[in-house]
Each structure stands twice: as structure tokens, then as C-alpha cells.
Amino acid sequence: MLAARVLADTFRQVTVLERDVYPHDRPDFRPGVPQSRQLHVLLLRGQHVLEQLFPQLRSHLLELGALPHDYGTQSLYYYRARCHVSHRLDGWLCSRSLLEWQIRRELLASYPHIHFLEGNVVTHLLSEPHTPDVVTGVQFQTRNHKDDLSLQRLDADLVVDASGGSSRAPQWLQMLGNGYEAPQETVVDAQLGYATRFYASSTHAPYKFISIQSPGGRRSGSLLELEEGKLVVVLAGKHGDYPPQTNDGYLAFAKALPDQILYDRICELAPITPIYGYRRTANRWRHFEQLKTVPHNFLVMGDAFCMFNPVYGQGMTVAALEARALHACLKRRHGRSLSRRFHRINARIIRMPWLLATMVDQGMRSADASPIAHNHGSIMRRYMDRVTMCLSADAHVLLSFVKVVHMLQSPFALMSPSILFRVLFCHTAERRPSG
Ligand SMILES: Cc1cc2nc3c(=O)[nH]c(=O)nc-3n(C[C@H](O)[C@H](O)[C@H](O)COP(=O)(O)OP(=O)(O)OC[C@H]3O[C@@H](n4cnc5c(N)ncnc54)[C@H](O)[C@@H]3O)c2cc1C
Structure with a gap:
């Protein structure tokens, strides 16, 4: 279209x-x-381009119940620890x-x-x-x-x-x-499995968008509020560690994520669909x-x-x-x-x-x-690991990372001198004393 x-x-x-x-x-x-049964987030860059192509799109979507959303302060990101973005990144959810x-x-x-x-x-x-x-x-x-x-x-x-x-x-x-x-x-297959379920909610929680990544990104879970009081949750696992499509298995997978906020929220919600799996x-x-x-x-x-x-x-x-x-x-x-x-x-x-x-x-x-993992690929991967370790500790790196994720800036922005310095010398969550 x-x-x-x-x-x-x-x-x-x-x-x-x-x-x-x-x-x-x-x-x-x-x-x-068939993938449209799965959680879909339109990144902020995509929202901006669509608003150029269809100048009335945003206002018409909001009239139909789409939610104005700040992908900065109203979102919770978890990368090795909770990460709070302090800047507004305005967009919408539907x-x-x-x-x-x-x-x-x-x-x-x-x-x-x-x-x-x-x-x-x-x-x-x-x-x-x-x-x-x-x-x-x-x-x-x-x-x-x-x-x-x-x-x-x-x-x-x-x-x-x-x-x-x-x-x-x-x-x-x-x-x-x-x-x-x-x-x-060229095919690069992380053997990722998705399982999505839609819920109804009558209450509002502080975060309309939650995204939790386990260390190494092997497992993840996200929640998104949608129009008409609906929410959508996706659980995902890589390398064959697929989220189950049974009630109990789904909840257990959510509970095993490194932050309980998603699990706690699911427990308050009423499911309105089955759990839909997807592996392509x-x-x-x-x-x-x-x-x-x-x-x-x-x-x-x-x-x-x-x-x-x-x-x-x-x-x-x-x-x-x-x-x-x-x-x-x-x-x-x-x-x-x-x-x-x-x-x-x-x-x-x-x-x-x-x-x-x-x-x-x-x-x-x-x-x-x-293998197509060239040397520079593995160096980049190790650097990205290092970036994600800093996200909860450095608001500047976090903001830059979230902008990269939303395609508002190139991934190379994470290698600018100021970010590079912060990443190399940041005190990561893992180095902090746990008590
Ligand atoms: C599990 C999963 C989750 C995803 N989550 C996100 C997300 O969060 N954010 C995001 O941006 N993207 C996400 N995507 C990707 C997104 O779904 C696709 O990138 C996007 O839909 C691509 O659009 P498209 O128009 O190329 O193809 P599609 O949206 O797949 O549309 C293709 C259309 O062509 C029609 N068609 C196919 N063959 C024929 C034919 N021979 N004759 C006539 N019509 C035909 C189909 O019926 C369909 O309407 C996700 C994908 C998957 C698999």
C-alpha cells in the first residue's frame, strides 16, 4: 500500500x-x-516517514483509539538492569x-x-x-x-x-x-521463536511499553498497550529455546525473564486470544x-x-x-x-x-x-555487548542506543568519540556490588 x-x-x-x-x-x-498476529511496533523513524506520506495519518489514528506515546519516559527497557530514558521521544502506539x-x-x-x-x-x-x-x-x-x-x-x-x-x-x-x-x-537465522497473546485491561500501568532482554539476548519479552484497552505481549527465545504456547508454560517463560514486571502485569490481565506462535x-x-x-x-x-x-x-x-x-x-x-x-x-x-x-x-x-561472521562482525558484536552493559548506567549511551533502535540515527552513532569513551570507561551494572 x-x-x-x-x-x-x-x-x-x-x-x-x-x-x-x-x-x-x-x-x-x-x-x-500471518505475521500480523504477532506484536508489531512501528519504530519512530517509520512513524515519521508515514506521517510525511499521509499527513493526516497520526490524527486519524488517534481518533480511532491509537495512543499517543512517549518512547522515552513512558517506556521501560531492561538490559541487564532497568534503564530509564530521560528524554521524550514522542510517537504513537496502535x-x-x-x-x-x-x-x-x-x-x-x-x-x-x-x-x-x-x-x-x-x-x-x-x-x-x-x-x-x-x-x-x-x-x-x-x-x-x-x-x-x-x-x-x-x-x-x-x-x-x-x-x-x-x-x-x-x-x-x-x-x-x-x-x-x-x-x-544471504540468510542469518537465530532460530528465533515468537509467541504472542492479546489481553484486555481496565487499568493503566505506568509503562505503556515494556521491553526486557535477557543477557546475550537469548530470551526477550515485550508488552505494548494498544487501542480499545487492549494489550499485546510477545515472548521470544533464540536457538530453539521457544516460548511455550500453553498457559502455564507461557507464564513460566515470562516469570523466568530477568525482570518480573512483565510477568506481574500479565497476571493482572485477561487474555482475549489464544497464544499465537511464529517461527519464520x-x-x-x-x-x-x-x-x-x-x-x-x-x-x-x-x-x-x-x-x-x-x-x-x-x-x-x-x-x-x-x-x-x-x-x-x-x-x-x-x-x-x-x-x-x-x-x-x-x-x-x-x-x-x-x-x-x-x-x-x-x-x-x-x-x-x-560462516559469514567476519572479524569486524565479531568485534562489532562484542562492542554492542559492551554497549548494552552500559545502558542502565549511562543515560547518554541509553538515549543514543534507543535512537539507533528506532532508526533515528545510524548504528555508527554508537561509535562516535563521546559514546565510545563512555562505553569503554563506564561502570557497568555487572561491576556494581549486588548488595
Ligand atoms: C513475527 C514477526 C514480527 C514482526 N514484528 C515487526 C515489528 O514489530 N515492527 C516492524 O516494523 N515489522 C515487524 N515485522 C516485519 C513486518 O511484518 C514486515 O516487514 C512487513 O509486513 C513487510 O511488509 P510487506 O508489504 O513487504 O509484506 P506483507 O506485509 O507481508 O504484505 C504482503 C502482501 O502481499 C500479499 N500477497 C502475497 N503474495 C501475493 C500474490 N502472489 N498475489 C497477490 N498478493 C499477494 C499478501 O496477502 C500481503 O497482503 C515482523 C515480522 C514477523 C514475522
């Missing part, structure tokens, strides 16, 4: 082909985005379903030339025999009519694949022929930017290009940044070099969040099982 928003400034007609039927009465789960619902409403209200063709699955890219290097549209099939051999076609001047982690863009390229190859993939969480980068040849008029973005370990909450923000980059590319009229240029710009956008996500994940392995 973000791609549709930016395409609408350049093209007379934009068609969104979506395999799901969108919820029409109220924000709700839909099967095409469920992913509400966010998607409202973005679609903004599109329908302000862009009459965007059309949604719901319940249609894209199956192939199309090109013409006399111009095999140009994508001229897509072939699609209406759902529940799988036996219907009359596939339909949609001609287009530009095709953008934003079909998420299950994208078949690599196969589509190969099926086009003309020597097109599937991109190489590897970082996966499909290197479309490295392809020697790409057909003209075909772009890939979002999770179809790169998926991140969700613990860092970067996916939607990266998708928003990519949409903004596409907007800029279209304005510059790159013509036949658009695909190549956009994919290279995408790769630049991805590089920093990828670095942040993968350097923390242990046991880094590429798709061909060769």
Missing part, C-alpha cells in the same frame, strides 16, 4: 492486486499476512491491523486512481516476445477459482512486487526466460541489487527483498523508507535504469538495519552454511 501511495503521484492509474479480501467492517487479522486499516482508508479517500483488486493471486510476470527484457504486466488468478484456466492479465507500465516474504519474484524472473536468474540469498524469523536478503540483468519496469521491495529478525522491529520502517526512495526515483525519471537504480538504493537502505539485526544474532550462517 505504501508503494501504491508513492506510485499515485506519478501514474494515472495504480492497481493493487491483493490475494486477500481486506476486512471491511473493522481492523482485523487477514491470512495473507495495532498493526489498525495501522493497515487506516492507511487503506487514507488511500481510498485521497487517491481515487488507486484501485484494489482483492482476492487475486499474481502468478507470473509478463513480457512480449519482441521485447523480452521489459516486463509489461502480470498474470493473475482469482482465488477460489483455481480450476479456472482463464487466467487474467493486467498490463502495466511498471510492476512493483511488494508481496512479502512469500514472494515468488525469483521464480517469476526465471520463468520469464531471457537468461534471467534468481538472486543470491530468519534475516533473509535476496540480492536483487546484484543481479547482472533485471528486466525493465520490474521492482521488488519490502519483505520480498529483505526480511529481518523481527525482534528489532525494523521491517515496516524499512518498507516505508523504500517507498520514500521509490518516490524520489520516480521523480528523477530514471527511465530504463529505474529497476537497477532502485534495487541499489534499496540495498543501501537495508545495509544498516541488516547490520544491526545480524551482528547481534549469534551463530551467523549464510544460506550455503559458510
Whole structure:
């Protein structure tokens, strides 16, 4: 939908082909985005970009019950000890379903030339025999009519694949022929398992957002207040140490986190959903930017290009940044070099969040099982360990870290001379006497 928003400034007609039927009465789960049952936080950088693309979005979300939220003082972070951010970092909180619902409403209200063709699955890219290097549209099939051999076609001047982690863009390229190859993939898999549950609450606690990391980041737990008095809790464990999906097991996992605040809060709440597990969480980068040849008029973005370990909450923000980059590319009229240029710009956008996500994940392995943890990676990882040890002791380092996490500044800000000095010489929580 973000791609549709930016395409609408350049093209007379934009068609969104979506395999799901969108919820029409109220924000709700839909099967095409199975991960949307899991806790989703939109980082502050992502919020800022969305507010540029949709100037009314924030106020409309707040009218629908989204909560104004200060990610600084109203949030509790736990990294080896409780960390309190002393600066305001203003934004908002809402469920992913509400966010998607409202973005679609903004599109329908302000862009009459965007059309949604719901319940249609894209199956192939199309090109013409006399111009095999140009994508001229897509072939699609209406759902529940799988036996219907009359596939339909949609001609287009530009095709953008934003079909998420299950994208078949690599196969589509190969099926086009003309020597097109599937991109190489880099996969860094921390074998992370998520378990999310939604709750109802009638009381307000001091923190609308709680994030607890165990030392080494092997286990974590987060809580987020949402619209309509709902809360969402996610528990996560790496390397097969998955949070259970039974009541007792879930509570025991929460209780074993290094701070009890999340467990205590869950015990006060009434669950309103089952516990939803999710394990498809590897970082996966499909290197479309490295392809020697790409057909003209075909772009890939979002999770179809790169998926991140969700613990860092970067996916939607990266998708928003990519949409903004596409907007800029279209304005510059790159013509036949658009695909190549956009994919290279995408790769630049991805590089920093990828670095942040993968350097923390242990046991880094590429798709061909060769180690990709280069020396500089392990030095960075050790430095990041050192940073997290300082967070509770140094408010300056903590603020910088939270800004990096929210993608408001580059991870290299944590290596600026002033932060470096503080990190190397800080008295960490672990050095303090425990009594
Ligand atoms: C467990 C988990 C937790 C996460 N938490 C966060 C978080 O806290 N913060 C954050 O920013 N990100 C988070 N993410 C990442 C986030 O979900 C994705 O990065 C984001 O949704 C990517 O958007 P997208 O548009 O690329 O893909 P999606 O949101 O997956 O959308 C793809 C769309 O394409 C449709 N589609 C697929 N194939 C076809 C087809 N052939 N034809 C037609 N339509 C098709 C699907 O139905 C769907 O609507 C999380 C991910 C996971 C797995």
C-alpha cells in the first residue's frame, strides 16, 4: 500500500492486486499476512516517514483509539538492569491491523486512481516476445477459482512486487526466460521463536511499553498497550529455546525473564486470544541489487527483498523508507535504469538495519552454511555487548542506543568519540556490588 501511495503521484492509474479480501467492517487479522498476529511496533523513524506520506495519518489514528506515546519516559527497557530514558521521544502506539486499516482508508479517500483488486493471486510476470527484457504486466488468478484456466492479465507500465516474504519474484524472473536468474540469498537465522497473546485491561500501568532482554539476548519479552484497552505481549527465545504456547508454560517463560514486571502485569490481565506462535524469523536478503540483468519496469521491495529478525522491529520502517526512495526515483525519471537504480538504493537502505539485526544474532550462517561472521562482525558484536552493559548506567549511551533502535540515527552513532569513551570507561551494572 505504501508503494501504491508513492506510485499515485506519478501514474494515472495504480492497481493493487491483493490475494486477500481486506476486512471491511473493522481492523482485523487477514491470512495473507500471518505475521500480523504477532506484536508489531512501528519504530519512530517509520512513524515519521508515514506521517510525511499521509499527513493526516497520526490524527486519524488517534481518533480511532491509537495512543499517543512517549518512547522515552513512558517506556521501560531492561538490559541487564532497568534503564530509564530521560528524554521524550514522542510517537504513537496502535495495532498493526489498525495501522493497515487506516492507511487503506487514507488511500481510498485521497487517491481515487488507486484501485484494489482483492482476492487475486499474481502468478507470473509478463513480457512480449519482441521485447523480452521489459516486463509489461502480470498474470493473475482469482482465488477460489483455481480450476479456472482463464487466467487474467493486467498490463502495466511498471510492476512493483511488494508481496512479502512469500514472494515468488525469483521464480517469476526465471520463468520469464531471457537468461534471467534468481538472486543470491544471504540468510542469518537465530532460530528465533515468537509467541504472542492479546489481553484486555481496565487499568493503566505506568509503562505503556515494556521491553526486557535477557543477557546475550537469548530470551526477550515485550508488552505494548494498544487501542480499545487492549494489550499485546510477545515472548521470544533464540536457538530453539521457544516460548511455550500453553498457559502455564507461557507464564513460566515470562516469570523466568530477568525482570518480573512483565510477568506481574500479565497476571493482572485477561487474555482475549489464544497464544499465537511464529517461527519464520530468519534475516533473509535476496540480492536483487546484484543481479547482472533485471528486466525493465520490474521492482521488488519490502519483505520480498529483505526480511529481518523481527525482534528489532525494523521491517515496516524499512518498507516505508523504500517507498520514500521509490518516490524520489520516480521523480528523477530514471527511465530504463529505474529497476537497477532502485534495487541499489534499496540495498543501501537495508545495509544498516541488516547490520544491526545480524551482528547481534549469534551463530551467523549464510544460506550455503559458510560462516559469514567476519572479524569486524565479531568485534562489532562484542562492542554492542559492551554497549548494552552500559545502558542502565549511562543515560547518554541509553538515549543514543534507543535512537539507533528506532532508526533515528545510524548504528555508527554508537561509535562516535563521546559514546565510545563512555562505553569503554563506564561502570557497568555487572561491576556494581549486588548488595
Ligand atoms: C513475527 C514477526 C514480527 C514482526 N514484528 C515487526 C515489528 O514489530 N515492527 C516492524 O516494523 N515489522 C515487524 N515485522 C516485519 C513486518 O511484518 C514486515 O516487514 C512487513 O509486513 C513487510 O511488509 P510487506 O508489504 O513487504 O509484506 P506483507 O506485509 O507481508 O504484505 C504482503 C502482501 O502481499 C500479499 N500477497 C502475497 N503474495 C501475493 C500474490 N502472489 N498475489 C497477490 N498478493 C499477494 C499478501 O496477502 C500481503 O497482503 C515482523 C515480522 C514477523 C514475522
